[in-house]
Amino acid sequence: EAGVAQSPRYKIIEKRQSVAFWCNPISGHATLYWYQQILGQGPKLLIQFQNNGVVDDSQLPKDRFSAERLKGVDSTLKIQPAKLEDSAVYLCASSLVFRNSPLHFGNGTRLTVT
Amino acid sequence: GESVGLHLPTLSVQEGDNSIINCAYSNSASDYFIWYKQESGKGPQFIIDIRSNMDKRQGQRVTVLLNKTVKHLSLQIAATQPGDSAVYFCAENVGRNQAGTALIFGKGTTLSVSS
Numbered sequence: 001e002a003g004v005a006q007s008p009r010y011k012i013i014e015k016r017q018s019v020a021f022w023c024n025p026i027s028g029h030a031t032l033y034w035y036q037q038i039l040g041q042g043p044k045l046l047i048q049f050q051n052n053g054v055v056d057d058s059q060l061p062k063d064r065f066s067a068e069r070l071k072g073v074d075s076t077l078k079i080q081p082a083k084l085e086d087s088a089v090y091l092c093a094s095s096l097v098f099r100n101s102p103l104h105f106g107n108g109t110r111l112t113v114t
Numbered sequence: 115g116e117s118v119g120l121h122l123p124t125l126s127v128q129e130g131d132n133s134i135i136n137c138a139y140s141n142s143a144s145d146y147f148i149w150y151k152q153e154s155g156k157g158p159q160f161i162i163d164i165r166s167n168m169d170k171r172q173g174q175r176v177t178v179l180l181n182k183t184v185k186h187l188s189l190q191i192a193a194t195q196p197g198d199s200a201v202y203f204c205a206e207n208v209g210r211n212q213a214g215t216a217l218i219f220g221k222g223t224t225l226s227v228s229s
Contacts, residue, residue: 004157031213031214031215033214033216040221041221041222042203042205042219042220042221042222043158043203043217043219044219045216045217045218048213048214048216050213050214055213055214055216056216091157091158093157095214095215096214097213097214098214099146099207099212099213099214099215100145100146100163100165100207100215101214101215102148102160102163102215103148103158103160103215103217104160105150105157105158105159106157107155107156107157108156108157
């Protein structure tokens with residue numbers, strides 16, 4: 001079974017620039033999540049999708065972050081404009097739609113904002 | 115607020131020893147818990163999970179114990195190997211949504227295994 005795919009692997013941008021991350025979940029996983037992991041900390045949930053609808057985006061800084069999952073499969077996360085404090089690893093995960101199904105993570109995109 | 119914490123940021127053991135990694139959670143409404151292993155440059159990897167109606171679950175070389183009375187979770191690794199060296203996170207589903215699993219993670223424990 002192929003895992004969660006993410007790209008790019010690394011990204012370096014200057015503050016106030018924009019950036020986008022892409023995620024392809026495990027086939028058959030209706031639920032998709034974006035997490036932010038700052039160095040030395042545990043992942044923090046940004047947004048959860050079920051199919052192409054948002055289930056929870058309460059932790060997403062909506063003034064600069066946006067995410068979409070138009071066809072209920074792939075997803076993109078965008079930051080515009082980026083700030084220094086956005087430097088982190090952005091992890092995508094997917095799970096079956098059922099409550100309390102384990103999340104399977106991709107290897108993330110490491111973002112550095114200079 | 116809702117948070118999952120770990121008792122020790124680092125744990126060093128000898129190869130072949132048993133390791134115990136502890137986690138304290140704060141939300142008594144949490145009904146599902148997972149342990150993840152994260153190696154450098156990789157995403158968290160699922161190890162084992164447990165639901166709140168259980169107090170123990172065993173996997174291959176790993177056991178998770180759940181004590182709801184004191185809101186404590188532990189991961190036991192038998193015969194620890196150098197390949198077990200990684201950061202270990204516990205995570206909980208606080209039950210805000212009925213779909214999927216919105217996990218809250220703690221800060222992690224770094225396990226170092228020396229041979």
